[in-house]
Amino acid sequence: MYQNNKKEEAKYFLAYNINTLGGIITNYTLTESLEITSENFNPKEITFKNCKFYGELYIKNISCNKIKFIDCEFEQRVIIKNSHIDKLVFLKCKFNHYFGFNTLHSKEITFKNNQLQLSKELVIDQFYTESLFFTRNISSHNVKIIPMKISMCTLEGSTSQIQLSISQRNRETKIKTFNLNYANDINTDILIRHLKINQFHLFGEINNSTLSVTDVSIATSILSLFTNRGNVSFGEIKPLNEQNNIIIKDSSLGDMIVSNINFELFNRILVKNSNMLDLIPININWCKNNISDVTKNELKENYRQLKLVNFKNGDTPSKLHFEKLEYETYYEILKEKKGNWTDKFILFLSSWSNNFGQDFSLAFNWIIVLSIILYTLIKYQLGHTSFNHNLILGEIGSFINFLNPTHNVEKVFFLEKNYQGNIVLFDGVGKIINAYLIFQLISSFRKYSKK
Incomplete structure (x- = not known):
């Protein structure tokens, strides 16, 4: 264990370990500010483990493969500026002051299981990275993440009752994969704003927190093994491209609020083994023919x-x-099963007569067409085959009376009382058909009022 509070000795000690011994610093306490630059250090990899920094830590103008901080504590500011670090890791560290980036380029940034004991809201911005892992960090104040460019992001809240938000200033850049993980003990409210995402994955169980996703363009959204018992809202979600999908599997959406979304614009919507019964839709244009079966x-x-x-x-x-x-x-x-012929017949008639209660014109057209056929057959049986234009209005009146299922056939066709013959059969069939079709016609007109 090395402990030395003298600034020069600390500087030489760190330079020797970083440049000569592979860059591993363990169980070390620094009372003075430390500046890691390309001028005094030439590292490929640096690992600080169980170290305590009482002064400020500056990392600037360096290019290296990896910098890791494990179980470290920072009493003053931590600033990383104008640097290229392939892999930057903060694991189980404690920050008692401000932390930030200023023009950082990295392939992977991992920020996991840290404690942020801050005096104000933390804004992490001005960084470029291929992958960001920000998971299980306990904070005393809200955290905002605003990357300049990012390809893959994984977020997970913690037991902290704070707000964690992520957004982008450059709306033209796209995130290839965005993973959002939840567990029962997470109390962090997460806000996702103004992003373009190729694949959005939501997994886990929300109990005591809020998730709000607003003004986000997504190519493929996947909700898998997701349960909502908290407060979840999706608003102004737009498809990112023409090959866009919404996939919901083995999930319970709870009283999720979905607002200002046109689901018709999405190429495919697949819902499997999921509960949507408590959804709250606001200003929604529902999907029509793009629900995948x-x-x-x-x-x-x-x-x-x-x-x-x-x-x-x-x-x-x-x-x-x-x-x-x-x-x-x-x-x-x-239709694919054997039996159930009564249900098949009922559904067939409902489809044929008024499109399951949606279209009154079907019933009306069938009434007119079938009545004309039966009326003509009856007139033919009576031998009334000659045309007289002087009787047109009378024929129209008789036909209208014939449309009434309760009409008297003898009065409509001027028959003798107690007339027997084929006409009675045709008339009886017509009454049954018209009664059914009139009922279907009325049902269609009542579609907005029936309960």
Whole structure:
């Protein structure tokens, strides 16, 4: 164990260890400020382990493969400036003052299990990196991460009840992969703003914290084994390119708020074995034909849940849309099975007559077409085949009476009382069909008012 409080001896000691002995400093205390530059150090790798820095630490104008701080404590500022460090690691360190970068270029930055005992909000910016790992850091104040350029980012909160946010000033740069991990003991609120992301992964369980993702363009969003028991909101999410996907697997979304999103713009939306029943949609343009059907049963369940979500939130048009898709999918499922002919017949008639209660024109058109056919057959049976233009209005009146399922056939066609014959059969069939189609017509008109 080396301990020396004299500035010059400390300087020579560090230079000897960094430049000659492989750059490993263990169990060392520095009472003076330390400046690591290319002028006094020429390191390839530096590792500080279980060291204590009472003075300020400056790392500037250096280029090296790796700098690691493990179980170290910093009483004053830590500044890394104008440097190229391939791998920078802070692990289980304690910061009692400000920490920051100023034009740092790195391939990988790891900031894990540290304690930030700060007097004000910490802003980590002005850095370029391929990979950033910021996980399980306990802080006394909020932390903002604003990278200049980043390719891969992994975030995980801690037990600290603070706000951790990440955003970018340069909106043109893209993050290839963004991983957001949660566990039951995490209390950190995470805000994600103004980013472009190729792949966004959300994993874990939110219990006592808030997640807010706003104004983010994403190519592929993956929510896997995710449970929301906290406060989660996604707003103004846009597709990054034409090959964009939303994938939700084995997740429970809870009362997640989704707002100002046009799901139709996404190429594919896949939901598998997930619970969406408590979603809160605000100003949403729902997906129409881009929900991927892993299996028809899963697709039917997705439609059912979206129907109930919109019903609970008073969005009747969307509720009707997903109700129709649910029935259509169920009909496709039944057609692939043997039996259940009664359900198949009911769904077939509902689809044929009013498109599962959505289209009154189908029922109306069928009433007119089938009634014309039956009315013509009856007139043909009666031998009324000649045309007289003077009787057109009378024929129209008789036809309108024929459309009424409760009409008297003898009065419509001027028959003798208690008339028997084929006409009675045709008329009876017409009454049954018209009664059913009128009911379907009325049902379609009531689609916005029925409960």
